[in-house]
Amino acid sequence: MFSFFKKKPPAPSGDNRLAPPQPDAAASEAKPVSQAAAPTRQGWLERLKIGLGKTASGISSVFGGKRIDEALFEDLESALLMADAGVSATEFLIRELRRKAKEIQAQTPQELKTLLVDALAALLAPLERPLVIGASAPTVIMVAGVNGAGKTTSIGKLTHRLADGGASVLLAAADTFRAAAREQLAVWAARNTVEIVSQEGGDPAAVSYDAVCAGKARKKDVVLIDTAGRLPTQLHLMEELKKMKRVVQKAGEVSGLTACPQEVLLVIDGNTGQNALAQVRAFDDALGLTGLIITKLDGTAKGGVLAAIARDRPIPVYFIGVGEQLDELETFNAREFAQALLD
Numbered sequence: 001m002f003s004f005f006k007k008k009p010p011a012p013s014g015d016n017r018l019a020p021p022q023p024d025a026a027a028s029e030a031k032p033v034s035q036a037a038a039p040t041r042q043g044w045l046e047r048l049k050i051g052l053g054k055t056a057s058g059i060s061s062v063f064g065g066k067r068i069d070e071a072l073f074e075d076l077e078s079a080l081l082m083a084d085a086g087v088s089a090t091e092f093l094i095r096e097l098r099r100k101a102k103e104i105q106a107q108t109p110q111e112l113k114t115l116l117v118d119a120l121a122a123l124l125a126p127l128e129r130p131l132v133i134g135a136s137a138p139t140v141i142m143v144a145g146v147n148g149a150g151k152t153t154s155i156g157k158l159t160h161r162l163a164d165g166g167a168s169v170l171l172a173a174a175d176t177f178r179a180a181a182r183e184q185l186a187v188w189a190a191r192n193t194v195e196i197v198s199q200e201g202g203d204p205a206a207v208s209y210d211a212v213c214a215g216k217a218r219k220k221d222v223v224l225i226d227t228a229g230r231l232p233t234q235l236h237l238m239e240e241l242k243k244m245k246r247v248v249q250k251a252g253e254v255s256g257l258t259a260c261p262q263e264v265l266l267v268i269d270g271n272t273g274q275n276a277l278a279q280v281r282a283f284d285d286a287l288g289l290t291g292l293i294i295t296k297l298d299g300t301a302k303g304g305v306l307a308a309i310a311r312d313r314p315i316p317v318y319f320i321g322v323g324e325q326l327d328e329l330e331t332f333n334a335r336e337f338a339q340a341l342l343d
Contacts, residue, residue: 032130033161033318035331044330047322049340051297055083055304059342063109068101072109076116083304083341084273089311093119117338123307124334129316131263131291133167133222138215140223140248140260142208143293144241144283145267150295152181154267154321155226156188157329158293163192167221172211173198174244175226185226191326195220204228204240205247212251212260225261238286245287263290265318270297276305280313291318293329303341 035041049056059079062072073094080090096119097112106112133139143158145151152175159169171189173196175181182198189196195218197211208225215223227244228237245261252260266283268276276294283289292315297303306317317332 030132030135032132033165033331035333040327041330044322044328045336045340047328048297048320048330048336049343051322052303052340055302056341056343059083060113063113065109068106068109068112072112073098080304080307082302084276084302084308085304086274086277086308086311089123089304089307092311093123093307096122113342117335117342120307120338120342121335123310124337126314127292127306127310127317128332128334129291129318130331131318133162136257136260136262138170138212138220138223138257139262140212140215140225140252140257141263141265142225142227142245142248142261142287143265143267144227144287146269146279149267149269149272150321151175151267152184152188152226153324154293154295154319154329155185155224156191157321157326158319159188159192159194159224160326161329162222163194168219169194169222169224170211170215170218170220171196172207172223172225174204174207174211175228176202176204176207181226205244208244209247209251212248212257213255216255216257238282241283242286264288265291265293266315267293267295270294270303270305270320273302273305274308277308277312280309280315284313284315289313289315291316293317293319293321294332295321297322303337306337 062075062079065072077090077094080093085093093116097116100115100119101112106115143151143155155171159171162169171185171194173182173185182200186196186198197207197214199207204227211223211225225248227241245264248261264287266280266289268279280289280292294306294317297320309315319329320332321329
């Protein structure tokens with residue numbers, strides 16, 4: 001599908017806590033994880049449109065009339081709110097739409113719809129940023145998310161993309177609180193033919209520490225840490241996540257890595273609506289998020305919450321997912337998403 005990474009010779013496994021720190025890989029070797037080839041991308045976009053079809057039909061019905069009037073704007077406001085765009089983003093989009101319609105002297109609802117696609121794409125544009133791998137060796141990625149959001153499945157899909165592109169990946173089964181989470185991640189490791197650091201009943205922070213050190217010792221390109229799943233309202237568990245990040249930072253210092261972890265990602269269920277925004281706020285406040293993965297954008301997903309996130313916490317959306325298959329995780333493109341949500 002793509003290849004961004006130089007293959008490295010195999011290295012002996014083991015813990016390197018006592019090994020002297022080694023310098024990071026040169027920043028010039030950093031490469032973005034880019035989108036799939038055009039034919040594959042087109043097929044995936046069709047699945048995305050189907051997944052967002054219910055929302056798209058609800059918004060598109062607003063533009064079925066023959067004239068632009070105040071009733072159209074009121075109906076559009078309601079449709080955007082129903083799509084979980086949130087009050088702030090909805091008000092912003094309506095305001096932009098009125099301004100642009102007046103500016104070009106739009107005459108028909110279809111012209112207005114085209115303007116809305118442009119406005120939404122512009123609003124979402126700050127979220128469109130690639131995940132960059134290779135500025136550090138290894139690149140350490142912590143992945144958080146509430147139980148049921150698809151966190152471990154997303155890690156499996158991301159591992160597939162990275163490994164398919166030539167990166168050597170080490171998984172860390174640090175979600176030790178959830179029953180069978182370790183076994184689930186082990187299945188993904190086997191499917192992707194990558195190594196995994198796991199301890200039965202182990203402390204999440206200890207597993208994370210071992211994984212970072214092992215990733216450095218084994219010369220891995222990426223260490224993906226499956227953190228303990230939790231709800232953001234469970235404060236004692238959020239404190240555990242903060243502890244994990246501190247331990248990962250310490251492991252990075254011991255291993256000679258800078259700014260470790262380099263990425264802290266949050267996986268969000270696209271069906272949770274405005275609750276997704278609440279999760280972004282809570283996890284960002286606790287961990288300092290660097291990126292998002294939006295899952296389950298099929299079936300009942302509304303998708304408008306990305307507009308709310310763009311207005312409130314414009315954290316990059318690295319990937320969006322529409323199914324359970326390994327290849328059903330793709331890079332986020334603002335205009336494609338706007339068109340899928342409104343066409």
